[in-house]
Amino acid sequence: MTVAGPRLQPTLFELSKAGRGGGKVAHPPAGALDRIPPAQRRQTPPGLPELSEPEVVRHYVNLSQLNYAIDTGFYPLGSCTMKWNPKVNEWAARLPGFANLHPMSPDDVAQGTLQLLWELEQMLLEITGMTAMTLQPAAGAHGELTGVLMIRAYHAARGDLDRSEILVPDSAHGTNPATASMAGLRTVSIKAAPDGGLDIDAFRAAIGPRTAAVMITNPSTLGLFESRIGGLLDLVHGAGGLAYMDGANLNAILGRFKPGEAGFDVMHINTHKTFSTPHGGGGPGAGPVGVGPKLEPYLPAPRVLREPDGTFRLERPGERPTSIGRMRSFVGSTGVLVRAYAYLRTHGASGLREVTDDAVLAANYLKQRLTESGAYDIPFKSVCKHEFIASASSIKRRTGIRTLDIAKRLLDKGFHAPTVYFPLTVDEAMLIEPTETESVETLDAFAAALIEIAHEAETDPEAIHAAPHDTPVRRLDEVAAARNPNLRWRPATGDWTPCPD
Amino acid sequence: MAYGPHTPADREHMLAALGMSSVDELFADIAPELRASPLRLDPPEAEQDLMARLGTLAARNRVGLASFLGAGAYRHFAPPLVDQLLLRGEWYTAYTPYQPEVSQGTLQSIYEYESLIAELTGLDVVSASHYDGAAATAEGALMTCRATGRTRVLVSRAIHPHYRETLRTYMSGAGLTVEELPVVADGPAAGTVDLAALERLLADAEGAGPVAGVLAGQPNFLGLLEPMAEIGRLAHAAGALFVAVVEPVSLGVLAPPGSYGADIAAGEGQPLGIALQYGGPYLGVLACTDALVRQIPGRLVGLTTDVDGKRAFVMTLQAREQHIRREKAASNICTNQALLALAASVWLASLGPHGLRDVAAMGAARAAELEGVLAEAGAPRLHPGPYLNEFVVRVPNAAVVHRRLLDRGVVAGLVLADALPDQPELADGLLVCATETTSRDEIELFGWALGEELAGAADPGASSGADSGAANLTGAAR
Numbered sequence: 020m021t022v023a024g025p026r027l028q029p030t031l032f033e034l035s036k037a038g039r040g041g042g043k044v045a046h047p048p049a050g051a052l053d054r055i056p057p058a059q060r061r062q063t064p065p066g067l068p069e070l071s072e073p074e075v076v077r078h079y080v081n082l083s084q085l086n087y088a089i090d091t092g093f094y095p096l097g098s099c100t101m102k103w104n105p106k107v108n109e110w111a112a113r114l115p116g117f118a119n120l121h122p123m124s125p126d127d128v129a130q131g132t133l134q135l136l137w138e139l140e141q142m143l144l145e146i147t148g149m150t151a152m153t154l155q156p157a158a159g160a161h162g163e164l165t166g167v168l169m170i171r172a173y174h175a176a177r178g179d180l181d182r183s184e185i186l187v188p189d190s191a192h193g194t195n196p197a198t199a200s201m202a203g204l205r206t207v208s209i210k211a212a213p214d215g216g217l218d219i220d221a222f223r224a225a226i227g228p229r230t231a232a233v234m235i236t237n238p239s240t241l242g243l244f245e246s247r248i249g250g251l252l253d254l255v256h257g258a259g260g261l262a263y264m265d266g267a268n269l270n271a272i273l274g275r276f277k278p279g280e281a282g283f284d285v286m287h288i289n290t291h292k293t294f295s296t297p298h299g300g301g302g303p304g305a306g307p308v309g310v311g312p313k314l315e316p317y318l319p320a321p322r323v324l325r326e327p328d329g330t331f332r333l334e335r336p337g338e339r340p341t342s343i344g345r346m347r348s349f350v351g352s353t354g355v356l357v358r359a360y361a362y363l364r365t366h367g368a369s370g371l372r373e374v375t376d377d378a379v380l381a382a383n384y385l386k387q388r389l390t391e392s393g394a395y396d397i398p399f400k401s402v403c404k405h406e407f408i409a410s411a412s413s414i415k416r417r418t419g420i421r422t423l424d425i426a427k428r429l430l431d432k433g434f435h436a437p438t439v440y441f442p443l444t445v446d447e448a449m450l451i452e453p454t455e456t457e458s459v460e461t462l463d464a465f466a467a468a469l470i471e472i473a474h475e476a477e478t479d480p481e482a483i484h485a486a487p488h489d490t491p492v493r494r495l496d497e498v499a500a501a502r503n504p505n506l507r508w509r510p511a512t513g514d515w516t517p518c519p520d
Numbered sequence: 521m522a523y524g525p526h527t528p529a530d531r532e533h534m535l536a537a538l539g540m541s542s543v544d545e546l547f548a549d550i551a552p553e554l555r556a557s558p559l560r561l562d563p564p565e566a567e568q569d570l571m572a573r574l575g576t577l578a579a580r581n582r583v584g585l586a587s588f589l590g591a592g593a594y595r596h597f598a599p600p601l602v603d604q605l606l607l608r609g610e611w612y613t614a615y616t617p618y619q620p621e622v623s624q625g626t627l628q629s630i631y632e633y634e635s636l637i638a639e640l641t642g643l644d645v646v647s648a649s650h651y652d653g654a655a656a657t658a659e660g661a662l663m664t665c666r667a668t669g670r671t672r673v674l675v676s677r678a679i680h681p682h683y684r685e686t687l688r689t690y691m692s693g694a695g696l697t698v699e700e701l702p703v704v705a706d707g708p709a710a711g712t713v714d715l716a717a718l719e720r721l722l723a724d725a726e727g728a729g730p731v732a733g734v735l736a737g738q739p740n741f742l743g744l745l746e747p748m749a750e751i752g753r754l755a756h757a758a759g760a761l762f763v764a765v766v767e768p769v770s771l772g773v774l775a776p777p778g779s780y781g782a783d784i785a786a787g788e789g790q791p792l793g794i795a796l797q798y799g800g801p802y803l804g805v806l807a808c809t810d811a812l813v814r815q816i817p818g819r820l821v822g823l824t825t826d827v828d829g830k831r832a833f834v835m836t837l838q839a840r841e842q843h844i845r846r847e848k849a850a851s852n853i854c855t856n857q858a859l860l861a862l863a864a865s866v867w868l869a870s871l872g873p874h875g876l877r878d879v880a881a882m883g884a885a886r887a888a889e890l891e892g893v894l895a896e897a898g899a900p901r902l903h904p905g906p907y908l909n910e911f912v913v914r915v916p917n918a919a920v921v922h923r924r925l926l927d928r929g930v931v932a933g934l935v936l937a938d939a940l941p942d943q944p945e946l947a948d949g950l951l952v953c954a955t956e957t958t959s960r961d962e963i964e965l966f967g968w969a970l971g972e973e974l975a976g977a978a979d980p981g982a983s984s985g986a987d988s989g990a991a992n993l994t995g996a997a998r
Contacts, residue, residue: 027624027830031869040872043599044879044956046904051885052773054906059745061775064747064873066639075869076601079629083610086625090609096618103523104613107567112797113603116578121589122799124581125926131580132798145560157651157800158855160842168693176620178692181761185693190866197842197852202693206847209624276545291855295523298615299859300626301648301819303801319689336681336941344689348592348654348682348788351800361574362603367564376543377524377531382532383546402546426619441843458525459534492832499677500824500836506645508635 027491028081032404032508035068053515085491086300087435092218093461094280097406097438098192098240100270102378105365106296108358117357122349126332133331134354136323139360140307146371147266147286148277149309149341153318155351159267162287162306163234166344169285169310169317170232170261171202176316176341179259181229186222186255189217190240190442195265204231211444215399219250230260237278238268238404240442240450242382244276252282261285261313269293270454271379271404274372278309285310294359305355316341333508377455378405381462385453388466394473398445406452408445409437409469419485420476421446427494428475428486432468522564532659532974586962587931588890590910590953591741591939592653592680593802596769597957599650599792602866608895612859616819620834626858627833630821633861636868641772641785642778643807647818649857650804653788654683657735657765658690659806660786665696665760666850673733674721676701676713678740679765687735694708699728701736705945711742711903711912713751722758731758733784733914734782737765738774742951743910744903745774752781761812768792768805768864770908772876773884777807784808793861793867803860814840882956884908886963890954893967898974902949910953912936918950921973928969931964 052060070078087094094101112118120132140152156162167185174182185199189208196206207225222233233255237245245251252262264278270293278286285449290296291304298304301331310318320342321334335349366374386407390397396410411422426436426449438450453462475483487493526534535541547555565573610625615624615626619628632937650656661673673691675684677700684700691698694843699721702714713736722731733756736746752762764782766774769791777785789803790796806818814837822836843851871879887909892902899913915921918935927934933952940946954963 027832028628030628031637032635033866040870043871043875043876044597045882046878046887047881047956051881051888054888054904055745055773055884055908058749059775059906061771061773062779064772065776066879067636067868067871067873067876069874071868072599072601072870075866076605079866080608082625082628083605083608084625085623085628086610086614087619087622088610089613094524094614094615099615101615105523107571109607110571111574113593113795114578116583118582118795118797119595120798121587121591121796121931122594123589123591123939124798124920124931127926128582128585128931129798131577134580134681135577140559145738148556157655158853159860160852160854161651161655164852168689171693171934172689192854194852194854196847197845197849200847200849201690201852203695228807240941244547246551248548253807272550272556274559275556276550276554280557281554286775286871289855297612297859299612299857300614300629300862301624301858302855303651303857303860304855305801305975337940340957344692345654345682345685345691347652347686347800348802349652349681352651352797352802353798354795354797355801355872357574361570363569364562364565364570364573368561370522370557370564371559371561373524376546377526380526380531380534381548383538388539398531402549427621430619430622435622438618456523456525459530465900478899490626492621492826492828492830494827495620495832495834496770496824496826497834497836500822500834503763504820504836505823506631506813506820506836507632507638508632 030508031068031070031078032308034070034078037069039069039071089101092433093433093436094458095451095453095465096435096439097452098267099438100452101298102454102456103456104295105362108361111361112354112357113155128332133323135360136356137325137331140323142363143288143307144271144309147309149278149286150279150311151315151318152309153322154307154310154356155319155346156287156306156413157347157352158302158304159287159289159348160194160198163370164201164264165308165319165346166285166287167198167202167204169216169263169314170263172317172343173261173314184229185231186225186233188217188235190444191234191236192240192265194266195234197233212375215243217245217247217251219247223254226254226258226260228256230258232261232263234263234265236265236267238271241408242403242406243397243399244371244404248281248322252265260382260471267292268405271375273375274368275375279311285314290355291358295362296355296358303352314447317343319343320345361423369373374455381453381455381457382406385451385462385466389469392470394470405499406450409449409451410445411447414476418480420480422449424483424486425472428472428483430487431489434465434468527852553636558711585929586965588933588966589931589952591934591951592682592788593796594791594955595796595957596793596955598867599870601870602793602863604860605866606863612854617828617835620832624833627821629862630858631823631833631863633865634821636865637805637807640776641807642776645787645816646807647816648821649861649876650806650818651857652800652804653786654686654751656786656804656806657683658687659736659817660763661733662690662694663784663812664763665724665807667670667761667812667815668732668734670730670732671697672697672729672731673735674699674701674731675735676737676740678703678711678713678742679735679737680741683765708904710905711744712740712746712905715747715750715754718751718754722754722760731760733761733763735763735765739767739770739910742903742912743907745906746867749780756781769880771993772901774908785813789864792864793862799858801857803857803864815850818853819856836969879938879956883954886956886958888909888961890952894965894970897967897971899970909955910951912946912949913952914948915950916979918948922950924973925969930966930969932966948955961963
């Protein structure tokens with residue numbers, strides 16, 4: 020069946036047949052639940068599917084084959100850094116000593132993992148130029164919230180209680196303003212300068228006694244290094260505010276720019292971008308946060324500490340009262356951090372610099388190929404960092420073909436689409452990030468596919484409007500999905516569409 | 521570079537296309553005063569050497585002990601098929617299904633996850649996961665505030681301390697208040713929510729403001745079963761929503777939150793076949809009633825059709841999310857725990873309803889054996905009420921005894937004096953847990969070692985026979 024191409028699958032529930040399965044766990048003795056009061060017990064078993072092992076395995080293997088993945092092809096999703104996920108990292112995280120360690124273990128029992136976490140912090144501090152770090156946040160946005168809550172705590176501790184605004188460029192990820200709201204702060208959106216960079220005059224006009232911080236992604240979501248960042252940091256610090264750096268694009272600056280050295284007070288890192296931990300179909304990630312001296316007292320608890328005798332321990336509850344508290348349970352997403360550690364050890368200083376150099380070289384090369392072709396608008400001509408923007412604005416004007424259509428047509432040609440319609444500030448945007456782990460042959464093939472689609476837009480627009488043609492399903496009715504949400508399997512409703520294959 | 525494909529000739533070719541002679545030219549936009557100092561890190565390590573280093577570090581963790589730790593993370597049996605499926609690159613190297621036409625595997629797996637958790641919780645809307653149980657609980661509390669327009673939540677003191685701390689962090693950010701609900705000090709209901717106090721706080725005689733949500737755990741942090749139906753009834757009578765903080769394996773045998781009136785269920789999904797991993801990545805489970813669907817944060821996957829009328833799955837109701845709504849979003853969450861949700865789904869599908877019941881009931885049976893053995897050794901339970909598979913025993917000088925037992929190869933649960941320093945009534949408590957993976961040998965070892973220690977404590981002249989305990993364990997079925 021798989022050689023004939025991926026097929027849609029019935030759900031687990033449609034496959035279920037009463038009486039199948041079993042043999043995985045031993046039966047408990049009769050009466051094991053007698054001491055549970057009847058009112059507290061489940062009256063009917065949950066409606067979980069009953070399946071044999073071969074059915075479960077085939078279901079998930081066949082489903083997996085409906086997915087595009089880094090392991091199957093090029094994934095130029097801008098802002099997501101879809102680089103290779105090394106296989107040794109998976110092996111490392113599954114070592115029994117790491118995988119089977121209970122999070123409430125006494126420190127004596129956990130010395131190996133605690134040492135790894137401490138060493139990882141030291142490496143990340145060196146890379147970011149920060150002076151202290153927490154590994155607790157579970158993802159980039161979680162790291163953002165951690166950082167912004169620390170900024171609030173800093174101002175509050177100084178009695179500086181009117182600082183209620185965060186200044187964010189309009190090209191920022193949606194998580195930045197959403198984070199500010201969760202932290203009880205108001206977002207002030209600042210328009211970019213015509214060259215795509217920071218508009219220092221606009222910031223100067225907005226910065227004042229209400230400014231808690233500026234939140235800057237550098238390189239920006241346009242793929243440009245913020246060359247005026249030094250001036251902005253002076254401005255905000257001069258006004259008593261702090262500077263947050265969104266580290267989403269750290270892959271572009273390893274060994275080239277250390278945010279802490281430049282004067283940023285706090286930044287988060289997305290290990291699932293820069294440090295190769297798998298994206299997992301949406302997660303998990305990890306979002307370590309580095310800080311400078313001003314914010315160190317407010318780091319979440321517990322931190323990992325090294326004792327004078329060389330042993331390691333976690334902070335005890337209440338040991339550091341200035342902490343903003345916990346962001347989650349336990350110490351952090353350690354299994355993700357083991358993978359990041361393996362990646363950093365594999366590369367070392369020279370390897371990490373090469374990662375950045377190759378990522379930036381690949382992005383500029385691909386951008387050059389598209390620029391030469393004249394097929395797309397390239398709104399920012401200057402050297403880019405790890406990603407760049409192309410736009411279908413002119414194509415749309417001429418042919419009616421939009422970025423969305425081009426993205427779908429790329430799927431027919433065997434590529435994942437770039438990030439589309441982001442950042443919001445560019446018309447018909449495609450944000451393209453090749454990463455350092457794609458060969459020049461792949462970059463050429465991708466450029467050729469994009470150029471071919473631009474040509475098709477002129478000659479056969481209908482084929483593109485109707486794309487994709489060769490994927491397991493074609494364009495979906497998202498409006499119907501939202502108007503009448505069906506968010507779970509319901510055997511009895513009768514409105515179930517049967518599986519077609 | 522370890523994973524890069526570029527040869528020196530490739531790099532030259534790319535630079536030539538750019539009219540450049542050095543890659544440094546690509547970084548000319550970084551002003552000299554902003555350029556980084558040299559990276560001071562160890563040199564690159566060959567894969568072979570890296571594996572040796574990691575093996576040594578992992579071996580430094582002592583994971584072969586007889587462990588009775590639970591406290592929010594539980595060791596369960598996972599059939600090998602679970603991890604074998606998780607290691608397929610089509611799952612773990614894909615990303616968020618932004619292009620649904622080439623992401624039906626992930627999308628259908630999430631829809632199935634939503635359906636499985638809906639069956640377990642008895643609630644119809646399940647988000648495609650949060651960071652962990654603590655973050656999911658905090659998001660659940662924020663939902664109650666958004667839905668009611670009120671700003672005050674009540675959380676039982678018998679909820680996991682990490683969850684309460686996380687909740688305080690999240691709530692303070694949003695300018696909302698958290699108050700702790702006391703638990704009953706003694707009598708048959710000791711260790712569970714004090715219903716009279718709850719009623720008093722809900723009545724709001726002090727004028728602190730009406731309550732948005734009430735949070736209680738089932739089982740609670742001390743392993744005890746709470747009067748959930750009664751708590752829910754009191755919350756609803758005051759116009760508040762009810763958040764049940766649940767352990768999902770227990771839902772194989774305990775009443776589902778939907779059956780006792782919970783509006784929201786939150787909890788830690790790690791017990792559903794996910795490795796302990798010293799705290800994560802785990803799986804934040806969050807579910808709610810249909811009425812709250814516009815308030816739930818995180819991704820939702822729904823059913824639809826494609827242009828050819830084929831059934832298909834798609835992310836939906838995205839108007840709640842940060843990439844659309846920015847500062848007006850329900851949450852800033854972007855990354856979720858999709859791979860862990862997949863692990864939980866595969867685990868549940870492998871076990872089925874009867875397997876899940878067996879896992880939960882076997883834990884209850886093993887815990888009953890443990891209770892008997894520990895009582896005989898001189899450590900009786902601290903609370904009289906019913907429990908499932910986790911409970912507190914009273915051990916004078918618990919921290920010292922715990923340390924000594926570690927030398928005998930036993931992790932004697934959690935020292936409550938350390939974990940809950942603000943609850944002096946638990947100062948002599950050890951929180952212990954058993955699951956279907958707890959062997960009889962381990963239980964006997966714990967009982968024997970504890971008996972020796974307690975006898976030694978009663979007779980200060982006796983020495984502690986540390987090595988014999990460890991030797992005993994090597995015979996245990998691990």
